[in-house]
Amino acid sequence: VFATESEFVRWLQKQSAGRAKGLRLGIGDDAALIEAGRGRELILTADLTIEGVHFLPGIHPPRAVGHRALARSLSDIAAMGGTPRYALISLAISPRTTRAWLKEFYAGVFALARRFAVMVVGGDTAVVSGATSVDAMVVGEIPSGKAILRSGARPGDQLFVSGRLGLSALGLRSLRGGKNGKAATRENRNAARKAHLYPEPRCELGRFLGKRNLATALIDLSDGFSTDLARLCAASRVGACVEAAKIPALFPATPGGLSRDEALGLALNGGEDYELLFTVSPGKVSLVPREFHGVPLHQVGQICRLKQNLLILPAGNKVTLHSAGYDHFRKLD
Amino acid sequence: VFATESEFVRWLQKQSAGRAKGLRLGIGDDAALIEAGRGRELILTADLTIEGVHFLPGIHPPRAVGHRALARSLSDIAAMGGTPRYALISLAISPRTTRAWLKEFYAGVFALARRFAVMVVGGDTAVVSGATSVDAMVVGEIPSGKAILRSGARPGDQLFVSGRLGLSALGLRSLRGGKNGKAATRENRNAARKAHLYPEPRCELGRFLGKRNLATALIDLSDGFSTDLARLCAASRVGACVEAAKIPALFPATPGGLSRDEALGLALNGGEDYELLFTVSPGKVSLVPREFHGVPLHQVGQICRLKQNLLILPAGNKVTLHSAGYDHFRKLD
Numbered sequence: 001v002f003a004t005e006s007e008f009v010r011w012l013q014k015q016s017a018g019r020a021k022g023l024r025l026g027i028g029d030d031a032a033l034i035e036a037g038r039g040r041e042l043i044l045t046a047d048l049t050i051e052g053v054h055f056l057p058g059i060h061p062p063r064a065v066g067h068r069a070l071a072r073s074l075s076d077i078a079a080m081g082g083t084p085r086y087a088l089i090s091l092a093i094s095p096r097t098t099r100a101w102l103k104e105f106y107a108g109v110f111a112l113a114r115r116f117a118v119m120v121v122g123g124d125t126a127v128v129s130g131a132t133s134v135d136a137m138v139v140g141e142i143p144s145g146k147a148i149l150r151s152g153a154r155p156g157d158q159l160f161v162s163g164r165l166g167l168s169a170l171g172l173r174s175l176r177g178g179k180n181g182k183a184a185t186r187e188n189r190n191a192a193r194k195a196h197l198y199p200e201p202r203c204e205l206g207r208f209l210g211k212r213n214l215a216t217a218l219i220d221l222s223d224g225f226s227t228d229l230a231r232l233c234a235a236s237r238v239g240a241c242v243e244a245a246k247i248p249a250l251f252p253a254t255p256g257g258l259s260r261d262e263a264l265g266l267a268l269n270g271g272e273d274y275e276l277l278f279t280v281s282p283g284k285v286s287l288v289p290r291e292f293h294g295v296p297l298h299q300v301g302q303i304c305r306l307k308q309n310l311l312i313l314p315a316g317n318k319v320t321l322h323s324a325g326y327d328h329f330r331k332l333d
Numbered sequence: 334v335f336a337t338e339s340e341f342v343r344w345l346q347k348q349s350a351g352r353a354k355g356l357r358l359g360i361g362d363d364a365a366l367i368e369a370g371r372g373r374e375l376i377l378t379a380d381l382t383i384e385g386v387h388f389l390p391g392i393h394p395p396r397a398v399g400h401r402a403l404a405r406s407l408s409d410i411a412a413m414g415g416t417p418r419y420a421l422i423s424l425a426i427s428p429r430t431t432r433a434w435l436k437e438f439y440a441g442v443f444a445l446a447r448r449f450a451v452m453v454v455g456g457d458t459a460v461v462s463g464a465t466s467v468d469a470m471v472v473g474e475i476p477s478g479k480a481i482l483r484s485g486a487r488p489g490d491q492l493f494v495s496g497r498l499g500l501s502a503l504g505l506r507s508l509r510g511g512k513n514g515k516a517a518t519r520e521n522r523n524a525a526r527k528a529h530l531y532p533e534p535r536c537e538l539g540r541f542l543g544k545r546n547l548a549t550a551l552i553d554l555s556d557g558f559s560t561d562l563a564r565l566c567a568a569s570r571v572g573a574c575v576e577a578a579k580i581p582a583l584f585p586a587t588p589g590g591l592s593r594d595e596a597l598g599l600a601l602n603g604g605e606d607y608e609l610l611f612t613v614s615p616g617k618v619s620l621v622p623r624e625f626h627g628v629p630l631h632q633v634g635q636i637c638r639l640k641q642n643l644l645i646l647p648a649g650n651k652v653t654l655h656s657a658g659y660d661h662f663r664k665l666d
Contacts, residue, residue, distance in 0.1 A: 016452070026452070027453070032421070036370070044421055046423045052462050086377065090423075121359045121365035122377060128466065130461070
């Protein structure tokens with residue numbers, strides 16, 4: 001088909017080109033923006049969550065599947081700086097699905113929705129012969145002109161990331177009982193599993209960055225730092241220099257746990273952390289707090305005029321930072 | 334799981350109960366309604382289109398799959414009396430999908446979107462191991478308080494339906510080369526195939542009924558007249574008496590074609606006609622035109638205080654009109 005997701009997205013952008021009345025931003029960012037009157041814009045986003053791709057029966061309890069399906073879309077709203085309001089949940093269920101699974105799935109959806117004051121207003125349901133899949137569509141809102149796009153990063157801007165990276169990927173490993181899954185301390189293992197099963201969309205942080213005009217560009221880390229950074233840089237037509245030593249990677253030197261290199265690998269390519277990656281112009285760097293509501297904010301590099309993204313290793317040598325996160329089209333011929 | 338779709342929907346309504354600021358209508362109608370300011374409400378709807386359920390490879394060309402996926406949601410907006418504005422298309426594709434299939438699929442989506450001045454603004458894409466599925470989410474709008482719900486039918490109201498019923502089901506038969514597929518005249522066959530592959534959402538008619546305050550209740554015929562009438566009646570807590578002789582069924586007495594009973598069966602239970610079924614209070618019946626932009630409008634029965642829906646056969650005897658259209662949960666244990 002298409003070689004990569006971004007090639008497909010560019011093709012789709014061309015097809016849907018042309019300005020519609022009220023459309024502020026179409027295909028290609030975290031979400032679309034629509035003029036809504038009264039000084040507001042609507043934010044529209046949809047995200048698929050698919051059995052065998054985004055969750056595995058036996059590994060992901062149905063409550064976590066519901067939580068994660070909605071969290072993906074809430075995170076996209078966070079990545080614009082907006083407030084999520086309404087959700088539609090479409091569910092294609094395999095014939096093996098039990099009533100208990102459905103109830104737990106929706107319990108996960110509704111618990112997260114309630115916490116973010118999001119109203120689930122509809123969707124569709126069908127039975128399929130294959131795997132179960134969910135499409136979560138969320139409508140958010142934001143004051144007009146306040147949305148933070150992927151495309152606003154400029155050379156000299158500093159690069160920040162929220163939280164700790166790689167936790168979700170480690171949690172998945174642990175749940176699958178694979179390498180390092182058992183080695184970490186119980187406390188770390190539980191934190192990682194919780195981060196994987198019940199990720200927390202950073203809506204408050206996104207709104208804070210928007211209200212204070214702190215970020216020039218913003219994206220959420222759904223497919224991995226290296227991949228999502230590449231998307232932000234491509235949209236802004238810039239490059240980035242990232243310092244490996246500054247990346248908030250996992251639990252260094254837990255005995256029997258991750259090596260420093262493994263932790264860095266998970267942080268750069270792990271995916272599903274749903275933390276926010278944002279850029280701040282030099283004059284505003286001092287206004288970025290060290291942490292926001294208990295979530296640390298780390299400066300990890302800066303934006304430059306490069307055509308590629310570089311990783312500065314602790315020894316000082318620079319290597320190209322390739323996108324090694326998840327790309328759906330990589331599976332296809 | 335749940336015995337029927339409506340049992341599931343009732344359960345879901347209970348879970349999502351509670352009023353949210355700005356929510357006018359939640360789960361259970363054709364679409365949700367949200368207060369949007371400036372005298373407008375937003376209409377939100379999502380519809381799944383699934384390989385093996387809603388389309389079959391080899392039978393449905395990809396362009397028709399794209400058209401039908403979007404048409405389902407546009408028809409839901411028509412069924413509220415609204416105007417569709419924006420669409421999100423989420424696509425979970427099987428690894429067998431070719432670039433040509435994808436391009437044709439989107440050509441179908443974009444051609445229909447353009448004709449209805451709908452902007453495709455986003456969605457999600459993923460590769461799945463199983464069948465391809467599409468979720469089409471559409472945002473529409475309508476002047477505040479003008480939406481026509483399923484729940485407004487009152488005893489004495491007259492029941493109307495647009496177009497000709499059963500055409501889509503006959504078209505599918507013909508495409509599959511099954512019974513009656515070859516018997517119909519070529520002209521009828523082509524009309525039926527076109528109705529099945531490229532159904533026309535009745536947005537203009539829906540808007541007309543809303544603007545003139547003509548309809549007390551409205552639903553689109555997606556799962557079949559008998560099923561969708563039962564939904565309208567359940568929402569309005571009424572029953573209906575339908576006259577078989579007045580149902581606009583197919584091509585009576587084509588030599589070698591459908592018998593009268595077969596045509597009536599397709600009309601009542603065929604599904605996917607995407608015509609509009611609506612009720613009109615006695616005082617306004619004379620204001621309903623015989624046809625609207627070339628689409629005939631037929632009075633087919635009336636609303637009454639029954640607990641069930643009755644079909645009056647040509648001989649005068651009455652039988653219960655059971656919901657024999659599509660119910661997704663009927664397949665489950």
